[in-house]
Amino acid sequence: MEPMKVERLVINFKTLEEFKQFKNYGNQELSMLEDLQSNIIENDSVSPFFGIYFGNALVARMSLYKVEAKYDHYFDPPQDYLELWKLEVLPDYRGKGFGKMLVDFAKSYNLPIKTNPRINSHGFWEKMGFQKAKYNMERDLGENPLIWTPEGVGEQESEATNSQNV
Amino acid sequence: MEPMKVERLVINFKTLEEFKQFKNYGNQELSMLEDLQSNIIENDSVSPFFGIYFGNALVARMSLYKVEAKYDHYFDPPQDYLELWKLEVLPDYRGKGFGKMLVDFAKSYNLPIKTNPRINSHGFWEKMGFQKAKYNMERDLGENPLIWTPEGVGEQESEATNSQNV
Numbered sequence: 001m002e003p004m005k006v007e008r009l010v011i012n013f014k015t016l017e018e019f020k021q022f023k024n025y026g027n028q029e030l031s032m033l034e035d036l037q038s039n040i041i042e043n044d045s046v047s048p049f050f051g052i053y054f055g056n057a058l059v060a061r062m063s064l065y066k067v068e069a070k071y072d073h074y075f076d077p078p079q080d081y082l083e084l085w086k087l088e089v090l091p092d093y094r095g096k097g098f099g100k101m102l103v104d105f106a107k108s109y110n111l112p113i114k115t116n117p118r119i120n121s122h123g124f125w126e127k128m129g130f131q132k133a134k135y136n137m138e139r140d141l142g143e144n145p146l147i148w149t150p151e152g153v154g155e156q157e158s159e160a161t162n163s164q165n166v
Numbered sequence: 167m168e169p170m171k172v173e174r175l176v177i178n179f180k181t182l183e184e185f186k187q188f189k190n191y192g193n194q195e196l197s198m199l200e201d202l203q204s205n206i207i208e209n210d211s212v213s214p215f216f217g218i219y220f221g222n223a224l225v226a227r228m229s230l231y232k233v234e235a236k237y238d239h240y241f242d243p244p245q246d247y248l249e250l251w252k253l254e255v256l257p258d259y260r261g262k263g264f265g266k267m268l269v270d271f272a273k274s275y276n277l278p279i280k281t282n283p284r285i286n287s288h289g290f291w292e293k294m295g296f297q298k299a300k301y302n303m304e305r306d307l308g309e310n311p312l313i314w315t316p317e318g319v320g321e322q323e324s325e326a327t328n329s330q331n332v
Contacts, residue, residue, distance in 0.1 A: 027298055027310040065304075082332060165214055165232070
């Protein structure tokens with residue numbers, strides 16, 4: 001068997017079928033399926049999903065997207081950063097370092113990373129070197145974002161004002 | 167006992183102590199506590215939290231914040247809308263309509279509402295008249311937002327472009 005590696009997943013019916021095994025399967029995947037069925041996107045389109053195959057089975061995945069510097073309210077100086085979500089390893093394959101492989105892949109872009117952790121996953125993210133962003137209500141609302149920064153990058157003292165008390 | 171009602175919660179040590187009973191206690195509450203301890207905010211400051219007291223005990227709460235029209239990527243026409251989060255009823259007080267009281271209170275502003283539901287809460291939100299926003303990856307990333315609209319308000323055909331494939 002080939003060595004395990006992280007690869008970008010293409011959007012096709014096979015991939016979308018494999019996604020059903022993941023607990024975080026949701027609107028995003030359903031929307032991809034509809035777009036594929038309606039020929040809005042082509043078979044084998046690039047996706048924001050990256051995953052790890054074990055033999056022929058997709059056993060871990062995450063979504064990774066680049067947010068442009070002008071929308072950056074987290075990092076100092078403001079810059080392009082990665083939003084990471086839906087990191088998940090199938091139950092039978094946990095404890096083998098697949099989650100870390102995915103996070104290391106994300107870090108290899110050498111851009112700051114932001115994620116919104118699932119409840120009870122803080123231990124994992126802490127081991128990965130992520131820390132809580134200083135909570136800013138106008139920016140974060142219901143989120144508890146965690147961030148990771150490459151050397152030389154700091155956290156913004158954000159004073160976002162896109163929302164207010166009712 | 168007085169009739170049950172939804173009231174705005176003030177930020178003080180008593181309220182923050184009561185918040186600890188809620189499962190969604192997180193960075194937001196810790197940040198409020200720090201601000202109070204450091205005299206960054208005053209005792210009894212207004213908060214985005216609304217709640218229901220049963221006798222002297224806070225038994226249900228939610229956070230409600232207004233997002234300005236210029237940041238609205240969900241509704242048509244774009245307008246001020248409410249972001250609702252941390253809706254939670256303490257276990258012993260569920261099934262008594264307190265969740266609905268909070269949502270009805272939010273609806274009484276007659277503004278569209280957006281929320282990001284917790285897993286397994288879709289049944290509740292559906293009963294409250296919320297429906298899934300059409301998933302837009304560039305806008306929603308890891309979220310599966312639900313929306314409610316007052317009469318005459320539609321959903322935006324959003325083409326947000328603040329992020330991109332890596």
